[in-house]
Amino acid sequence: MSGHKHRHHHEMSAPATPIPPTEPIRPISRIGPTPITRRQFLRNAALASGAMAVPWVVSSAARGAPGAVAPSERITVGVIGIGAMGMGHLAHCLGTPTVQVLGVCDVDRVRREEAQRRVEATYAAERASGAYRGCAAYNDYREMLAQPDLDAVLIATPDHWHALQSVDAAKAGKDVYCEKPVSLTIQEGRRLAEVVRIYARVFQTGTQYRSMPNTRRVCEFVRKGGLGKVKQAFALWSMVGDSYVPASSPLPAEPVPEGLDWDLWVGPAPWRPYNSRYHRNPPPGVVPWAFCEDFGAASVTWHHSHSADVIQWALGVETSGPVAILHPATGEFPTLTYRYANGTLLHLIDHWGMVKDPYKAVPDTSRLEGNFGGVLVGERGWVTTMYGGGPIEGEPEGIFQEMGLRSREITGANNHHANWLECIRTRGRTSTDEEIGHRSASLGHLAIIAYKLRRSLKWDPVKEEFLGDAEANRLRSRAMREPWRM
Numbered sequence: 001m002s003g004h005k006h007r008h009h010h011e012m013s014a015p016a017t018p019i020p021p022t023e024p025i026r027p028i029s030r031i032g033p034t035p036i037t038r039r040q041f042l043r044n045a046a047l048a049s050g051a052m053a054v055p056w057v058v059s060s061a062a063r064g065a066p067g068a069v070a071p072s073e074r075i076t077v078g079v080i081g082i083g084a085m086g087m088g089h090l091a092h093c094l095g096t097p098t099v100q101v102l103g104v105c106d107v108d109r110v111r112r113e114e115a116q117r118r119v120e121a122t123y124a125a126e127r128a129s130g131a132y133r134g135c136a137a138y139n140d141y142r143e144m145l146a147q148p149d150l151d152a153v154l155i156a157t158p159d160h161w162h163a164l165q166s167v168d169a170a171k172a173g174k175d176v177y178c179e180k181p182v183s184l185t186i187q188e189g190r191r192l193a194e195v196v197r198i199y200a201r202v203f204q205t206g207t208q209y210r211s212m213p214n215t216r217r218v219c220e221f222v223r224k225g226g227l228g229k230v231k232q233a234f235a236l237w238s239m240v241g242d243s244y245v246p247a248s249s250p251l252p253a254e255p256v257p258e259g260l261d262w263d264l265w266v267g268p269a270p271w272r273p274y275n276s277r278y279h280r281n282p283p284p285g286v287v288p289w290a291f292c293e294d295f296g297a298a299s300v301t302w303h304h305s306h307s308a309d310v311i312q313w314a315l316g317v318e319t320s321g322p323v324a325i326l327h328p329a330t331g332e333f334p335t336l337t338y339r340y341a342n343g344t345l346l347h348l349i350d351h352w353g354m355v356k357d358p359y360k361a362v363p364d365t366s367r368l369e370g371n372f373g374g375v376l377v378g379e380r381g382w383v384t385t386m387y388g389g390g391p392i393e394g395e396p397e398g399i400f401q402e403m404g405l406r407s408r409e410i411t412g413a414n415n416h417h418a419n420w421l422e423c424i425r426t427r428g429r430t431s432t433d434e435e436i437g438h439r440s441a442s443l444g445h446l447a448i449i450a451y452k453l454r455r456s457l458k459w460d461p462v463k464e465e466f467l468g469d470a471e472a473n474r475l476r477s478r479a480m481r482e483p484w485r486m
Contacts, residue, residue, distance in 0.1 A: 074100040075421055079103075081155060105144045116135050140264065155169070159297055162184075181301060186464060186476040189439075189445075192438060202424050206416070210431060219385065226403070228379030233346045233375065235307035236349060246290070253275065254273070268484035270481060299447075304447075324458050325456060335348055370410075416432075464476075
């Protein structure tokens with residue numbers, strides 16, 4: 001898929017005849033609740049049907065170089081959606097010795113063929129022969145999911161595909177890494193979480209910010225009571241033009257670029273004619289389509305999922321949610337605010353200056369800069385969790401000694417992919433699993449519904465329904481375009 005994702009017809013770039021490996025790769029994924037090791041799977045499969053070669057080539061490292069990883073021990077993956085994020089995930093996979101990329105998928109021929117070339121060039125450079133042809137290129141992600149030698153997929157398509165592709169992957173017995181937000185509606189996210197559990201899949205939400213070491217340290221400190229009771233928290237919420245919700249105005253039709261399967265790009269979303277603001281080559285940005293409510297969730301896509309993830313984690317409510325969404329029209333608070341059952345408030349703000357004025361939650365001299373995280377204010381003091389704006393800030397100074405931080409910088413280094421891969425091997429639960437991904441996305445969906453209805457709402461985080469509000473409850477879901485179903 002393009003930009004971030006796509007799918008449909010049966011156009012596929014077939015790889016050249018592969019060179020069989022000395023030791024066959026088999027998928028370690030398995031549908032069912034009982035864990036099975038890769039070696040057990042290989043032994044059982046060999047006893048049942050004999051060894052069967054898979055289209056894959058052994059690298060020079062696998063033939064005995066230091067740190068070599070045997071082919072049978074590698075996790076086989078496919079990348080769905082080859083935009084800016086998808087290429088980033090692909091590069092990470094190609095740099096991980098324990099991973100073998102078997103396929104790439106995008107409804108844009110330019111993008112998928114470039115990804116295929118990159119994979120094959122990387123693996124060819126590892127071979128004495130300097131040749132490799134073992135990466136399939138798919139237009140339709142369903143063809144990729146049908147491959148029995150595939151363990152897992154990374155999904156980096158536009159938001160309107162996330163839940164459906166994750167559900168289809170889980171049903172196909174694949175483990176999943178899915179970009180955030182994992183859904184465009186509350187009911188989509190709940191369905192995703194249910195299916196992942198039913199099929200016993202390993203799922204990781206792509207909120208890599210959670211896995212930065214100092215982010216974890218700060219959140220764990222707050223979670224364990226380091227600030228005392230947290231009275232209020234703050235997170236950014238961006239506008240689309242002059243609105244707090246994604247745009248719905250149609251764009252004029254433009255000619256569909258050659259090689260782009262636009263019908264499949266739109267997929268389950270309401271039909272819209274092609275316009276280059278949604279998709280073009282090279283990618284104009286990480287998520288250019290996110291402003292449109294049919295394909296993305298605006299602020300939820302841009303950064304709020306990251307903010308919601310770490311803030312709810314720090315508050316200890318990452319698998320729950322608020323009990324009320326308070327609209328500023330009530331006059332109770334200057335901006336949209338969530339109230340949790342314990343009384344903690346989470347305010348959505350336009351910029352960090354609002355933490356000082358009008359909320360007056362921190363001193364005027366405080367430095368508040370960055371993105372992704374937020375500001376947490378408790379009985380004992382306050383602390384920031386933002387990234388990209390300098391060091392972590394907070395008061396009193398002693399809290400940083402209590403955290404044991406060697407540095408107050410939050411760097412981009414993280415073990416998010418590594419955590420997913422390790423859990424694929426152990427069948428463990430990832431740091432940001434399907435339930436956490438669903439709840440983080442849902443927090444943003446709650447805000448969008450309140451903004452659309454222009455009023456406050458009461459929410460039951462257990463039943464995941466609005467109390468006594470049929471109009472709001474109808475907005476928890478939306479129909480998919482025929483013939484798509486989840």
